[in-house]
Amino acid sequence: xxxxxxxxxxxxxxxRFSFTGLMQRGGRTGPHRDGWGIxxxxxxxxxxxxxxxxxxxxxxxxxxxxxxxxxxxxxSHIRKANRGRVCLENTHPFVRELxxxxxxxxHNGQLKGVKKLPLSFYRPIGTxxxxxxxxxxxxxxxxxxxxxxxRAGALWDFIYQLAxxxxxxxxxxxxxxxxxHLYAHCSTNLSFITRRAPFGRARLIDAEVVIDFEKExxxxxxxxxxxxxxxxxxxxxxxxxxxxxxxxxxxxxxxE
Amino acid sequence: xxxxxxxxxxxxxxxRFSFTGLMQRGGRTGPHRDGWGIxxxxxxxxxxxxxxxxxxxxxxxxxxxxxxxxxxxxxSHIRKANRGRVCLENTHPFVRELxxxxxxxxHNGQLKGVKKLPLSFYRPIGTxxxxxxxxxxxxxxxxxxxxxxxRAGALWDFIYQLAxxxxxxxxxxxxxxxxxHLYAHCSTNLSFITRRAPFGRARLIDAEVVIDFEKExxxxxxxxxxxxxxxxxxxxxxxxxxxxxxxxxxxxxxxE
Numbered sequence: 001x002x003x004x005x006x007x008x009x010x011x012x013x014x015x016r017f018s019f020t021g022l023m024q025r026g027g028r029t030g031p032h033r034d035g036w037g038i039x040x041x042x043x044x045x046x047x048x049x050x051x052x053x054x055x056x057x058x059x060x061x062x063x064x065x066x067x068x069x070x071x072x073x074x075x076s077h078i079r080k081a082n083r084g085r086v087c088l089e090n091t092h093p094f095v096r097e098l099x100x101x102x103x104x105x106x107h108n109g110q111l112k113g114v115k116k117l118p119l120s121f122y123r124p125i126g127t128x129x130x131x132x133x134x135x136x137x138x139x140x141x142x143x144x145x146x147x148x149x150x151r152a153g154a155l156w157d158f159i160y161q162l163a164x165x166x167x168x169x170x171x172x173x174x175x176x177x178x179x180x181h182l183y184a185h186c187s188t189n190l191s192f193i194t195r196r197a198p199f200g201r202a203r204l205i206d207a208e209v210v211i212d213f214e215k216e217x218x219x220x221x222x223x224x225x226x227x228x229x230x231x232x233x234x235x236x237x238x239x240x241x242x243x244x245x246x247x248x249x250x251x252x253x254x255x256e
Numbered sequence: 257x258x259x260x261x262x263x264x265x266x267x268x269x270x271x272r273f274s275f276t277g278l279m280q281r282g283g284r285t286g287p288h289r290d291g292w293g294i295x296x297x298x299x300x301x302x303x304x305x306x307x308x309x310x311x312x313x314x315x316x317x318x319x320x321x322x323x324x325x326x327x328x329x330x331x332s333h334i335r336k337a338n339r340g341r342v343c344l345e346n347t348h349p350f351v352r353e354l355x356x357x358x359x360x361x362x363h364n365g366q367l368k369g370v371k372k373l374p375l376s377f378y379r380p381i382g383t384x385x386x387x388x389x390x391x392x393x394x395x396x397x398x399x400x401x402x403x404x405x406x407r408a409g410a411l412w413d414f415i416y417q418l419a420x421x422x423x424x425x426x427x428x429x430x431x432x433x434x435x436x437h438l439y440a441h442c443s444t445n446l447s448f449i450t451r452r453a454p455f456g457r458a459r460l461i462d463a464e465v466v467i468d469f470e471k472e473x474x475x476x477x478x479x480x481x482x483x484x485x486x487x488x489x490x491x492x493x494x495x496x497x498x499x500x501x502x503x504x505x506x507x508x509x510x511x512e
Contacts, residue, residue, distance in 0.1 A: 044381050045344025047306055052298075063319045088301025089358075096353060100379035102345075121377065123356035125300050 002092070002108040003032055004190070005076040006175040006226040008182040008248035012070035013223050015040075017204070017211045019076065020065060021231040024206035026055030026078040035091040036061065038076040039104045040069045041179050046102040047071075050091045072250070073177050077106035089126035094134050096122055098141065099148050101178045105134040108228055109171030109187055133172070137162050152181075156254070159183055160245040167243065175226065182248040184226050186240035192226040193237045194251060202232040222251035258348070258364040259288055260446070261332040262431040262482040264438040264504035268326035269479050271296075273460070273467045275332065276321055277487040280462035282311030282334040291347040292317065294332035295360045296325045297435050302358040303327075306347045328506070329438050331431050333362035345382035350390050352378055354397065355404050357434045361390040364484055365427030365443055389428070393418045408437075412510070415439055416501040423499065431482065438504040440482050442496035448482040449493045450507060458488040478507035 005022045007015050019038065027033040036055035040047045047069065051060045055078050077092035084090040093104040107130035114129045114136070121142055122135035140162055141155070149155050159176070163185040166172045173190050176183040184190060197220075199213035217223070226248075230237035240246070247254040261278045263271050275294065283289040292311035296303040303325065307316045311334050333348035340346040349360040363386035370385045370392070377398055378391035396418055397411070405411045415432070419441040422428045429446050432439040440446060453476075455469035473479070482504075486493035496502070503510040 042308075042344040045306070045347070047344060048304060050301070050303055059323055063323075067315055067319075088298040088303060091301070095351075097378065097381060100381055102381050122353065125353060125356055125358050 002077055002079045003030065003228040004106050004108050004173060004175050004226070005074075006182055006184065007071070007074040007223065008251050009072050009221065009223040010250035010252075011218070011221050012072055013221070014068050014070050014216070015074045016065055016068065017209065018225050018227070018231050020209055021204040021206045022076060022078060022227070023055040023061050023065070026058075028056040029206040030078075032078040032080040034079040034081040034086045036076070036078040037091045037093050038064060038074065039093045039095070040071040041073040041177065042071060044101060044179050046095065046104060046179065048093065048095060048104070050088055052086050052088050052091050073179065073182050075104050075106055075175050075177055075182070082110060084126055084128035087126070090128045090131075092130060094131045096135070096138055098138055098178070101180075103138060103176065103178050105130070105174060105176050107133065108173040108189070111166055111169040111172060114166065114169055133166055156183070156247050160185075163245055164243070173228065180249070182226075184240070184246045184248065186242060186244045188242065189228050190226060190240045191228075191230050191237040192224055192240065193230070193235055194222065194224045194253065196222045200234070202235050204232055205230065224248050224251045224253065258333055258335045259286065259484040260362050260364050260429060260431050260482070261330075262438055262440065263327070263330040263479065264507050265328050265477065265479040266506035266508075267474070267477050268328055269477070270324050270326050270472070271330045272321055272324065273465065274481050274483070274487050276465055277460040277462045278332060278334060278483070279311040279317050279321070284312040285462040286334070288334040288336040290335040290337040290342045292332070292334040293347045293349050294320060294330065295349045295351070296327040297329040297433065298327060300357060300435050302351065302360060302435065304349065304351060304360075306344055308342050308344050308347050329433050329435065331360050331362055331433055331438070338366060340382055340384035343382070346384045346387075348386060350387045352391070352394055354394055354434070357436075359394060359432065359434050361386070361430060361432050363389065364429040364445070367422055367425040367428060370422065370425055389422055412439070412503050416441075419501055420499070429484065436505070438482075440496070440502045440504065442498060442500045444498065445484050446482060446496045447484075447486050447493040448480055448496065449486070449491055450478065450480045450509070452478045456490070458491050461487060461489055480504050480507045480509065
C-alpha cells in the first residue's frame, strides 16, 4: 500500500510542514520505503520530483524539504510496492498531457485485472496497475469529451463514474489534478482538513514539529490538505466516506 | 536563443562536469537567464528538473550540481526567451509519452509560423514555438507508425524528414530522446565530442574546473556530449554541419 498527500489552496502555499510528516512514513514511522514523488503546479506547468529511494533517507526529499516551493495545487505519494518493481518509471505521480493541460495522478490500493482494460491513446511507461488505471481514465475522458467541456460538472460526474467502475476491482484511493482542480476519490482511506482564519497551531504526528499557521498565513488564505491518514494532532480531520468523491478548487470543496 | 546539452553513454555517467559549464552561460558567462531544465533517463523513467529562474543563480541547479545522478541519456537546456513568456510551462525539456516511452525535447532557434501547423493528439501546455514543433513531430510520428517500427532506421529517416521540413521555417537545432536513442539535429550550431579510452584531462571554458576523465571512467566507457558550443578547452569537438542529423546509442554515433 501507499500513502497520498494533496493540497489545494487559494494562494500559493508552502507544503513543507505536511511533506515533512509524510516523508517520515517512508521508512521511519511507516513502511513505505519503495520511492516517493511530488508535483507542484505553477500556472499550467508542473514541477515534479521523483525518487525510487525511501523518502526518509532520500537526498532529493531533503532538497524538497529545504526549498520553499509555493503552489496552489500539490500532489504527492510515498510507495510500498505491491505490483511493479521499484524503479523510477513506477514512481508516482504519473503525468500525461490532455487538452494542453498537465494531468497528474497518485493512487493507493490494488485493482484486480485492471491491466486487461484496453488502452488506445495513452500507454503506461512503467508496469504498475496504477499507471494503467490512470491511462485508462484519461483515454475514457478523451473519448467522451473532444475538448474541455463547457460545463465543468459534466467532467466531474464522468470522473466519478470512472472511479466507481474501477473501485469495483479493489481499492482505489486517488488524487488527480489537471492544474485547476484537485480531484479526490476515497475507496478505503482518505481524510482532509480545510484550514482558514482564525488559524491555530498544529503538531505533526510523525515528527517533532509544531507549526503556528497564524504566523504563516494571511486571514484570506484557505488551504485544504488531503492525506491517507491525518498528519497532525490538535486538528479535526474529516475522514471521507467509502466511495466519496470530491473536487477542490482554491482550497474549497465543491461537495460530493 | 538558447543553449542545448545532451549526453549519450554506454554506462550510467555523471554529467555534473558539463552541466557546471552550461549553467554558467545562464546569466554569468552567457545571457540565457530565462530558465533552464534537465532530464535524466533511468531505464524507461525520466527524472526532470525545471526552473524558470536563471541557472547561474538557481537553487535547483545547485541541487542538481551537488547530487550525483548517473544516467545513460541526459538532455538539458538553458533559455533566453524570444517567444513565450518566462514561466515553468515554457521551460524545456518538454515531455510527452508515445508508445509507452517518455519522449523529451529541447530546442534552440526560431520557427516562423510553426503554430499554424495543425495538431491532433498532442497539444502544447505552454506558449513556445518549440513545444508546438515537438507536439507536431510526435503527432506525425504517431500517424505514420502505429507502434514502434520494427526497423529503427525507418523512424530515424522519418524524424530527419520532419526536422528538414521544420528547418525551412528558421533555425531548428534540437535534441530529442525516447529513452533509448538520442537524436540530434543541427540547423546552425551543434557540436559533439565522443570520449573513450585513453581518457585525458579537460578544462571547462565557462568555469575554473578541470577534470581528469581517466580517474572518473573505466576503459570500456564511451560517452558522447553534445552542446550548442564546445564546453571544454583541450579537446577536439566536432562541429555538426548545417542540416546534419545524427542518432546516438550508448554513446556511439549511428552516422548521418
